[in-house]
Amino acid sequence: xSEIVTRSAIVTGGGKGIGRAVxxxxxEQGVNVAVNYAGSQSAAEETAALCQEKGVxxxxxxxxxxxxxxxxxxxxxxxxAFGRLDILVNxxxxxxxxxxxRISEEDFDAVLSTNLKGAFLCCxxxxxxxMRQRTGRIVNISSVVGLRGNPxxxxxxxxxxxxIGLTKSxxxxxxxxxVTVNAVAPGFIDxxxxxxxxxxARDAILSQVPLGTFGHPEDVAAAVAFFASEQAGYIxxxxxxxxxxxAM
Numbered sequence: 568x569s570e571i572v573t574r575s576a577i578v579t580g581g582g583k584g585i586g587r588a589v590x591x592x593x594x595e596q597g598v599n600v601a602v603n604y605a606g607s608q609s610a611a612e613e614t615a616a617l618c619q620e621k622g623v624x625x626x627x628x629x630x631x632x633x634x635x636x637x638x639x640x641x642x643x644x645x646x647x648a649f650g651r652l653d654i655l656v657n658x659x660x661x662x663x664x665x666x667x668x669r670i671s672e673e674d675f676d677a678v679l680s681t682n683l684k685g686a687f688l689c690c691x692x693x694x695x696x697x698m699r700q701r702t703g704r705i706v707n708i709s710s711v712v713g714l715r716g717n718p719x720x721x722x723x724x725x726x727x728x729x730x731i732g733l734t735k736s737x738x739x740x741x742x743x744x745x746v747t748v749n750a751v752a753p754g755f756i757d758x759x760x761x762x763x764x765x766x767x768a769r770d771a772i773l774s775q776v777p778l779g780t781f782g783h784p785e786d787v788a789a790a791v792a793f794f795a796s797e798q799a800g801y802i803x804x805x806x807x808x809x810x811x812x813x814a815m
Contacts, residue, residue, distance in 0.1 A: 575599040575624075575649035576795070577641065579632050579689060580659030582610035584758040585708065587617075588784035589656055590625070592792040594618035598654060600625045601645035603632070605659065624649065632659050632685030642692045651700065654795045655693040657686035657730070658708045660723075667721045675722045682726035683733070690737055694746065703746040704795045707734050708787070711754040711810040727752075731806055738804030747803040749794045754810025757781040777812030 576593050580586040581602035590600045591614070600618050604611035604627060611627035618625035626648060630641035646652055660682045663674035686707055697703025712720060713727030731750055738748040755761060755772050761781060764772070773779055787809050793799055794807070808814040 573597065573599060573623075573649075574653040575601070575645065575651055576654035576656065577601045577603060577628075577645050577652060577689070577693075578656040578658055579603040579685065580605070581656075582607045582614055582627070584760075585753065585756060585784045585787050586656075586658045587614045588788035589658060589791045590614050590618055591621070592785070592788035593654065593656075593795060594621040594623045594625065596792060596796065597623060598795070599623050599649045601641070601648070602627045603630055603641055603659065605629070605631050631681075632657075632689055633680040635688055638685075638688045638692055642689075642696070646696065652693060652696045653700075653702065654704045654706070655689055656706045656708065656791055656795070657689055659685055660708070660726075662720070662723050664719050664723065666719055670722055678722040679726050679729075682723070683729040686730055686733060690733065690748075694737070694741060697746045698741065698744040701744050703741075703744075704799070705734075705737065705741075705746065705748040706791050706794045707731075707748070707750045708791075709734070709750045709752040709806065711752050711808055711813050714752060714806075714808070714814050734806065735804050742803055745800075747794070747799065749799075749803060750806045751787055751790045751794065752806055752808045752810065752814070753782065753787045754808070754813045755781050756787060757783055775813055776810070777815065780811065782809060782811060 615625040710727040
């Protein structure tokens with residue numbers, strides 16, 4: 568009788584919002600979770616505790632994914648605790664919104680460093696581990712604006728479009744080792760960021776959504792959990808929009 572292997576995951580930016588929902592969805596599948604955070608320790612520890620309530624191992628790990636040495640430490644802690652890495656979810660992201668003529672170089676670099684370079688560094692580290700195992704799942708959290716563009720978000724849109732290119736390239740590089748790489752592109756999701764918008768701004772956003780409602784973090788997490796599952800083993804290089812129809 569073959570030994571049952573408990574799978575393990577790293578979720579970057581896993582403390583709250585979509586990241587927390589992803590951690591909980593993976594925990595529901597029996598996956599051990601390293602909840603990465605950059606600054607909100609209490610939120611990440613709360614997410615880890617919620618995962619533990621589902622009967623899995625979970626821990627909060629601080630790391631700025633834009634820094635290679637901190638990514639190295641993140642992966643070392645996760646693999647030391649769990650013994651292996653089966654799933655990487657690149658969810659960490661920031662915004663520095665402004666019109667192109669007003670975006671500073673610092674704000675452009677900051678967004679690309681966290682959103683795109685951070686995913687690159689994590690993918691590079693995960694690829695080495697997963698290729699050796701000859702199995703693995705990488706899921707990148709892009710955005711519908713990476714497909715459609717959005718005024719005032721040139722830096723953010725560029726980073727999310729870049730994630731799609733990264734996803735497709737790595738899917739081709741890693742497929743021979745049975746490592747799948749896919750992306751989920753959320754639309755407007757009901758999070759702390761959207762809840763504070765004025766009513767007029769929320770109405771303007773909803774006018775762009777064919778289904779006429781905001782999505783929920785759990786909607787995105789369900790898509791991620793599917794890509795991370797054994798059932799998605801024959802799917803790679805794909806982008807799944809969870810956006811209420813915006814990308815149609």
